Amino acid sequence: MAKKFRVEVTADECKGCGRCIAVCPKKLLSRGKELNIQGYFAIIAENPGNCIGCGSCFYQCPEPGAITIFEEE
Amino acid sequence: MSEKVKFGRSKVFFDTFHRRPGPIKKNMHYCPGCGHGILHKLIAEAIEYHGIQEDTNLIAPVGCAVFAYYYFNVGSISVPHGRAPAVATGVSRAKPESFVISYQGDGDLAAIGFNEFLQAANRGEKMTVFFVNNSNYGMTGGQMAPTTLPGQKTTTSPYGRNPETEGYPTPVCEIVNALTAPVYIERVALTTPGRVANAKKAVYKAIQNLKERKGFSLVEVVAPCPVNLKMSADQVNEFIEKQMLNYFPLGCLRDKTADMEPGKLPAPVIRDEESVRKILFPVRSENGVAADFRNSSAVFDQELRVKIGGFGGQGVLSLGVMLANMARLRNFNVSWMPSYGPEQRGGSACCAVTVSRNTIPSPIIDRGGNLLIAMTQAALDKYLPELRDDGVLIYDHTAVKLPQLPETMQTYGIDALAIADEKLGSSKFANSVLLGVLAAVLAKNGMNEADKADFDKAFAEAVEEKFGKKPGAVEANIKAYEAGKAAL
Incomplete structure (x- = not known):
């Protein structure tokens, strides 16, 4: 069985730089419409369950915990 | 079905950035996209x-x-x-x-x-x-x-x-x-x-x-x-x-x-932790207040702020060092700051010594000094404005002509070079003579008997520390000090 992954963006930790948007091979990430606690338009993940767990967005993100990728067991 | 983190916050980061000021404790301070x-x-x-x-x-x-x-x-x-x-x-x-x-x-x-x-x-x-x-x-x-x-x-x-x-x-x-x-x-x-x-x-x-x-x-x-x-x-x-x-x-x-073979870092050359600690953390009472403060003189109420000026070669700087060392041996906070011309001999020389019970914020004395020792007219003219109106002035009366001074100022004219020359055969003991004069000045300003004796003892210890290997020099300096005390 293929592994399943889920990407999660913690809205309040995101600074909305947009580095993750371009690198996602499944185009799951886009800029949100709501300001977060820091005053940035945080990134949101659509269909987070379609994530393939490549980690590209995680390593493009300058924040330590804004993006987390979970693997289902 | 349970989940585990595949990519997430590293354990080497703090969970919460508690050292970061402000309300945001989960983010770094870097700009977006940094x-x-x-x-x-x-x-x-x-x-x-x-x-x-x-x-x-x-x-x-x-x-x-x-x-x-x-x-x-x-x-x-x-x-x-x-x-x-x-x-x-x-x-x-x-x-x-x-x-x-x-x-x-x-x-x-x-x-x-x-x-x-x-x-x-x-x-x-x-x-x-x-x-x-x-x-x-x-x-x-x-x-x-x-x-x-x-x-x-x-x-x-x-x-x-x-x-x-x-x-x-x-x-x-x-x-x-x-x-x-x-x-x-x-x-x-x-x-x-x-x-x-x-x-x-x-x-x-x-x-x-x-x-x-x-x-x-x-x-x-x-x-x-x-x-x-x-x-x-x-x-x-x-x-x-x-x-x-x-x-x-x-x-x-x-x-x-x-x-490359795996290596290791060289062992430290000196690792005498006790002596390092002694240098870095000298014995002090709390809040930077020196222990054992024994200055009961009325003039030098909290601090001894001394400016010493003269020609290079007159022992101006070493007089300051000796005074500072005496205070250091008695566990005061001390600063000594010299300032002199480029010449080895001659030229102007000056040093500022602060001895205090409290923390010394700056070694500079540019006003509010309470003792000035002026060996030359130039030094007197230059540093007199820095002396408090009720301060003490010790000067060389053969070299210095006094201007009009405030009445509250105490002045002591003394020819330390001549005394040293006459009593000990060399003018290089003039600085010890001046320290003797200072002891006498302190005595005149209400220092009690115990402190007077302690001042003498501190001088003897400081001389011993400096000239301990030359017994003749210790003796001569103490003799010069006594001569200074007697001269006033």
């Missing part, structure tokens, strides 16, 4: 992977990354601008069990600290240096850096960097590659996922070299600075790919790690 955050994550992961968190010392000098200690749960030191490799060397000498990382930006490493960095690389210190190259001074708002590209506009090169007047970008990796000692030199970028994967490999390798103590490793990271370059995330990646990489080609310039 390369520092990405490199921080890679370094944190590498430290975690290699299991060296306990003994790692991350040294970040001035630059955007100066607050790295907010984030990394490792030993951290913030050091002056550019001095990270020098301090890192010190740390590795003092603590051979530590793993020392220096984390520097381009203004820090390639400009103000280039010498420290090159010397450390040339010595082959067993440390790892991460060099973040973003083509400008980010922390201060995007000024021209040594790594700024020709034609690139910054706030201090508004018409673009002109190589004719400002030179070309500094190729740090290539310069270090000319040295013999470094074992690993690589330049990486953070633009595409592939580049980041290479950067990750390089960071892991550099940390492995650190762990195995193979030698000096340098990883240059071409990092995005979208805010200061006034670009979006995509534009800054394009700028790096199309322009910066022409001047800073990526790749491994040197990798001698396979040929």
